[in-house]
Amino acid sequence: MGLAGRAADQWLAFRNRLLASPGFQKFAVDFPLLRPVSRRRSRQLFDLLAGFTYSQVLYATVKLGLIEMLEASPLTAPALAARTGWPLERLERLLKAAVSLKILDRTSTGSYTLGIHGAALAGNPWIARFITHHHLLYDDLSDPMGVLAGTKNDCKLKDFWSYASQENAGEYTALMAGSQQAVAAEVLASYDFSRHQHVIDIGGSNGTFLKAAAARHPNLRLSLFDLPAVAEIARTNLGTRYGIHGGSFLTDALPRGPDAATLIRIAHDHDDPSVRTLFTAIREMLPPGGTLILAEPLSGIPATAPVADAYFGLYFAAMGQGRTRTPAEIWALARDAGFASITPIRTRNPVVTSLLRLTTP
Known part of the structure; x- marks a missing residue:
């Protein structure tokens, strides 16, 4: 450990002793210059305590259909x-809670309308689909200790994302397709695929990304690879303009020909040995100098840590597999699989996705 590291650790220890001191807490509240900081920290701590109730207000508001009801005009x-x-008295409790969280708002006449978060939801209906899907996660988190320790075996999220049996192929494909539009927009705005001849989207679901890529790059050859049941859904959705291939990227060879591949929110669904196998299959498929674009939430980035490490951390724990990784952890797996380099690519909104480019020798 270097001098800077020791200094940082000493500062953390001093800070924690100070914040835990009842005397300092009283001083911070009493001293006018520190009072705003004390209030803000108190609110942040309470938000951690109350966060689950906030999510339930959001769930109830969306599930009840209040966003759609208020999208056209305010209502009493x-x-x-x-x-x-x-x-009325039960609904008013929910309305008041939703206003406090800026999901809804009040007009000058006392009617209810959309708040800033409700308006954003109205413009992104795929988010609402995920919110209503979260009842599975909420059921699993009735035993958070069991989920995190791995001792809870009857997780509903694990049953829902049953890739192996493909029992829920239609349902989970539809769920993923909605959010894929926002991710596709970020990927295509951040990386220029016109430098390639043929791109294959691995784990491409119903082809939402490929449709967006085709609209932006009409001369680009595009293919999709996913589980057979999902590939059939993609074939129906996409038509004959695209090459559709069914199989498992963990056991089947990927089709040769593309000079670039995309993995959009796929690697983080799987554990390290599976990701290493997947990376190896992609490296073997790509020609020398080929490109893999990986798009997913990345761990180790302070600005998006609550999304990547808290939300997705518990989500994948309930799924029973997968995790978010730092760029260094992804590079370690990719290097083992034979890739030559990795480069971060800046995106407009890293909350939606981060981006990495990996190249073959």
Whole structure:
């Protein structure tokens, strides 16, 4: 450990002793210059305590259909009660909670309308699909210790994402396709695929990314590889403009020919041995100097750490497989698989996705 590291550790120890001191806490509240900081930290700590209730308010608001009801025009509480069938006094409790979280807002006449978060949801309906899907995660997190320790074996998320049996192929493909539009927009805005001749999207679901890529690069040859049941869905959705291949990238060879491949929110669904196998299959498929574009949330980035490490950390724990990785961890797996280099690519919105480019020798 270097001098800078020791200094940083000493600062952390000093900071923690100070913040844990009742005397300092009283001083921070009493001292005018520190009072705003104390209040902000208190609010942040309470938000950690209350976060689950916030998510349930969001879930109930979306599940009840309030976003759609208020998208066209504001409505009064009695009008909303009539539409939802809820007793007025019970609905008002939810409305007040949703306003406090800026999901809804009040007009000057006292009616309810969309808040800043509700308006964003209205413009991104795929987010609402994930919110309603989260009842599976919420059920699993009734035992968070079991989920994190790996002792809870009856997780509903694990059953839902049953890739091996493909029982939920249609349902999970539809769920992923909605959010894929936002991710595709980030990927295509951040990386120029026109430098390639033939791109294959591995684990490409119903082809949402390929459709967006075709619209941006009409002369680019495009292919998709996914599980057979999912590939059939993609074939119906895409038509004959694309090459569609069914199989498992963990056991089957990938089709030769593409000079670039994309992995969009695929690697983080799998554990290290599977990712190493996948990377090896892609490296063997690509020609010398070929490119792999990997798009997914990355660990170790402070700005997106709550998304990558807290949200996805628990989500993958409930799934029973997968994890978010740092760029260094991804590079270690890719290097073992025979890749020659890795380069981060800046995206407009890293909350939606981060991007890495890996190249073959």
